[in-house]
Amino acid sequence: MSGEESATWTEHAFDSLEQAGYRRGGARRAVVELLGRQSCAVTAIDIDAALRAGGQTVARASVYRTLEQLAELGLIQRLEVGQGTARYEPVNPSGEHHHHLVCDRCGDVVPFEDRELEKAIARLSRRVAFKVDDHEVVLHGACGACAA
Amino acid sequence: MSGEESATWTEHAFDSLEQAGYRRGGARRAVVELLGRQSCAVTAIDIDAALRAGGQTVARASVYRTLEQLAELGLIQRLEVGQGTARYEPVNPSGEHHHHLVCDRCGDVVPFEDRELEKAIARLSRRVAFKVDDHEVVLHGACGACAA
DNA sequence: CTGGCAGATGAGACTGAGACTCATTCCTGT
DNA sequence: ACAGGAATGAGTCTCAGTCTCATCTGCCAG
Numbered sequence: 001m002s003g004e005e006s007a008t009w010t011e012h013a014f015d016s017l018e019q020a021g022y023r024r025g026g027a028r029r030a031v032v033e034l035l036g037r038q039s040c041a042v043t044a045i046d047i048d049a050a051l052r053a054g055g056q057t058v059a060r061a062s063v064y065r066t067l068e069q070l071a072e073l074g075l076i077q078r079l080e081v082g083q084g085t086a087r088y089e090p091v092n093p094s095g096e097h098h099h100h101l102v103c104d105r106c107g108d109v110v111p112f113e114d115r116e117l118e119k120a121i122a123r124l125s126r127r128v129a130f131k132v133d134d135h136e137v138v139l140h141g142a143c144g145a146c147a148a
Numbered sequence: 149m150s151g152e153e154s155a156t157w158t159e160h161a162f163d164s165l166e167q168a169g170y171r172r173g174g175a176r177r178a179v180v181e182l183l184g185r186q187s188c189a190v191t192a193i194d195i196d197a198a199l200r201a202g203g204q205t206v207a208r209a210s211v212y213r214t215l216e217q218l219a220e221l222g223l224i225q226r227l228e229v230g231q232g233t234a235r236y237e238p239v240n241p242s243g244e245h246h247h248h249l250v251c252d253r254c255g256d257v258v259p260f261e262d263r264e265l266e267k268a269i270a271r272l273s274r275r276v277a278f279k280v281d282d283h284e285v286v287l288h289g290a291c292g293a294c295a296a
Numbered sequence: 297c298t299g300g301c302a303g304a305t306g307a308g309a310c311t312g313a314g315a316c317t318c319a320t321t322c323c324t325g326t
Numbered sequence: 327a328c329a330g331g332a333a334t335g336a337g338t339c340t341c342a343g344t345c346t347c348a349t350c351t352g353c354c355a356g
Contacts, residue, residue, distance in 0.1 A: 082284070141278045
């Protein structure tokens with residue numbers, strides 16, 4: 001199931017890029033395909049390293065350029081969880097999304113979902129003097145292993 | 149009223165530092181006093197610049213060291229709002245705290261409070277397999293001026 | 297099919313936040 | 327007042343992320 005979803009996101013991303021007028025090129029394709037295989041947030045460095053490990057060398061500039069374009073089209077979300085480096089993750093076209101628990105000791109990042117939280121944020125977003133189009137929630141603490 | 153609260157935080161911070169075994173020194177005092185005068189999140193660079201502008205030159209290393217110690221004691225919260233640089237703000241001893249709206253166009257950062265959101269997070273924190281001791285919510289979008 | 301151009305890419309230099317080092321200075325308890 | 331250790335400053339170093347520019351390539355016109 002999750003494999004199917006990833007494939008869908010990848011195709012959806014290629015479609016959106018094409019509609020936005022972008023040409024096809026090896027570097028962007030490699031980055032998009034790699035992102036499609038991720039289930040949670042990865043850093044630009046992770047992407048660069050993974051591609052390199054897989055034998056495809058993509059210039060860092062191309063990785064960042066692609067991430068910027070994908071974020072612009074709303075295909076990925078950029079987030080910072082307090083470790084100094086930005087992370088990116090595919091945005092599910094269905095609208096379903098999650099947030100993150102971060103272990104401040106080992107640096108582990110774990111996703112979670114909560115409907116009640118989403119509702120509270122949605123209601124709040126309507127009330128403020130801001131046109132809110134995205135949000136990010138990060139819970140800091142100690143993961144099971146580190147807290148023990 | 150808010151002036152009183154700031155003074156309280158500053159004193160509280162000095163007390164906590166002393167109890168934690170830290171000695172008194174000019175650099176740390178300058179940083180704590182400056183933080184006590186802030187109402188919302190500032191960057192380490194802001195602090196350095198403000199102190200420099202005020203005639204007190206404090207080495208960047210001292211600024212970062214102090215921020216780290218204060219964060220360790222729970223006197224300030226470190227947060228990242230998606231601009232690549234960390235921000236810090238005093239934690240009100242009363243427990244009252246706020247989150248942030250960030251304008252992705254002009255970079256403006258505005259605080260907000262919401263009891264319902266806090267409750268949702270508190271409930272959620274009890275349910276997850278993590279010892280949650282802090283949280284951060286960032287709403288991204290366009291501020292009134294930029295959205296117009 | 298082919299030439300040419302606009303967009304895509306790669307390699308490397310550059311920037312800036314933040315971490316690290318270590319010699320010097322300054323508290324603090326005795 | 328003094329010794330020992332913590333605090334500080336100045337500078338260096340690292341590394342994520344940005345920028346530049348020369349080269350390459352997908353894509354369309356002819």
